[in-house]
Amino acid sequence: MKRLVVVGTGPRLYREFMLRRIGERYDVHLVLGRPAEWETPYVSGVSVVPGMTADGIVAAVRDVVARGAVDGAVDGPADGALDGAVDGVMTWAEDHVVGTALAAAAVGLPGPGPDAARACRDKHATRSALAARGVPQPQSELVADVAEARAVAEKFGYPVVVKPRAGVASQAVALVRDGEELADHFASAHRLPAAGLGSPDCSVMIEEYLTGPEIAVDSVVRDGRVMPVFVSHKEMGYAPYFEETGHWTRGDDPLLGDPAITGFLTQVHAAIGYATGATHTELKLTGEGPKLIEINGRLGGDLLSYLCESASGVDPGLALAAVSCGDVPDLTRTRALCAGIRFAYPPWHETRVEEIAFDESGLPPEAGLAVPLVRPGEVVLLPHKDLMEGRVAFATAAAATREELSAALDRALAALRCTWSPA
Incomplete structure (x- = not known):
């Protein structure tokens, strides 16, 4: 062993x-x-x-x-x-x-290499490394204050994305449409800590907004060879924020074998010099081809690896363990299902939870996990510029088709029984 x-x-x-x-x-x-x-x-x-x-x-x-x-x-x-x-x-x-x-x-x-890990953690370093190699991505500039932010936004053209340099889970990331919104959201992004960065005062990025579907690809990498494990498709909500309200994946997703995407992933990993480990790469499928949103030096959260195993039979955690020990991972697919997760949110911006539970008799046969995330007595806030923790419960499911999966998730969340009041 x-x-x-x-x-x-x-x-x-x-x-x-x-x-x-x-x-x-x-x-x-x-x-x-x-x-x-x-x-x-x-x-x-x-x-x-x-x-x-x-x-x-x-x-x-x-x-x-x-x-x-x-x-x-x-x-x-x-x-x-x-x-x-x-x-x-x-x-x-x-x-x-x-x-x-x-x-x-x-x-x-074996490991990714310290510089590659830093490039994943520091989004400005990611942009700089990709720019040096000509890898497609949105225009992006690091700014120190609101005046610089407005100048860059005018140059790119509204709407633009305000993003903290070292944030996680889309916290303080927002789509802004004018200078007034920009100033408000700049302050939120600037408040996030930029621990470990060389220039902590320059901690906010202004980026071009890209249109097109957004996907994420979790991969394992061994000696520089990128092996895509699964593609996850996002469900988004609570604009102007980029709250991920759900995800779904398909065991036999044709995007896994799309040469435009696999070639792009190879470009991205080579640009930052990523050697061995696991990555979660988010990209937009634009009319000009894939463009990088960000790359993270670890497997995706939100139970994405659980969904991958449910949909395909491949265990991303075991794949990461294998490459970390220098071994070839087992990526044999034994299933071709659709699996997904969907999150529930409170009805008001400030909501006190009185009771919360799933009615198990109302869960569809396709349901997997059905879990409340809060307890009675807690006050929950909807996603806003300083907080992205508004989830109160989630449900997962697996089904033969995307349509059947979506219907199953609808039924699973409909089985959530809550009593709550404005806080």
Whole structure:
């Protein structure tokens, strides 16, 4: 059994299924910012790194490689341990992609490379790397204040997209149509921290708005070879924000074999020098061909990997584990279904949840997970410029066709029983 270090785990609801499957095939040692909780059954050891700094992650991985495994604290005694060499190190946590890449490089294990990981984390660095290689993308400029932002927006032409340089989950990303809206949304984007960036004062990007369908492609990469695993299609809402209200994927999506898309992905990864790991690449299918929205140095969130396994039989987490250990991943497709997730939102901007539960008798046979995300007594806000956490529940489903999937998700969310009031 190969030995694998996993850095960070993320929310249990969204990542436990991945750790469970990896723990069945690998001897896993975790690097966490706290003692293990729900993760314990799936791992053989844990290193606790307070604050999960990049330096702390590197030190923890060095220690695991040097002497097997460590006890709860990084400087604690060895615990139960991994006999023999560590074969790989990986993460699916956005906050730790740079630290994990640095650790892999420090101990000579496969990884994306620190510079590539930084380019994924820093959206301006992504744009600069692609521009140097002539890879298609929207016009984009980094700005320091509202005056610069307005000048760039006038040059590109409204509408434009305001985007924080190092944001996640579309927080503070907005489509603006004039100078007044621009000033308002600039302030929100500028408030987000730009930790780890060389120029924290220049933390906002103004970008050309592209038209066309938006998709995301999750891939695993081994020695620079990009292997697309699945395509996810977004359902969007709450304009002018880019809230992802749902996703769906198809096990036999023809876009996976489209040479325009596979060639484009190769261009993007080569431009940033991404060597080994997993990426979540978002792109617009414009009339001029694919153009990059952003590339992230980890697998997608929102249970996308769960949907991929439901639709195709391919487990993206195991594929990432394989390439992280230098192995060829198993991407054999055993199903050709459509699988999706859809989120529920409150009826008012400020809503107090009194009761919330799914009526299981109302769930369709195609339904998979049906999960409330909030508890009675909580106040929930609809997505707005400073918050993108308005979800109150979600449901997943799998069906033979896109139309059957959409109908099943409609029925599943209709089974959500809520009592709420304006807060």
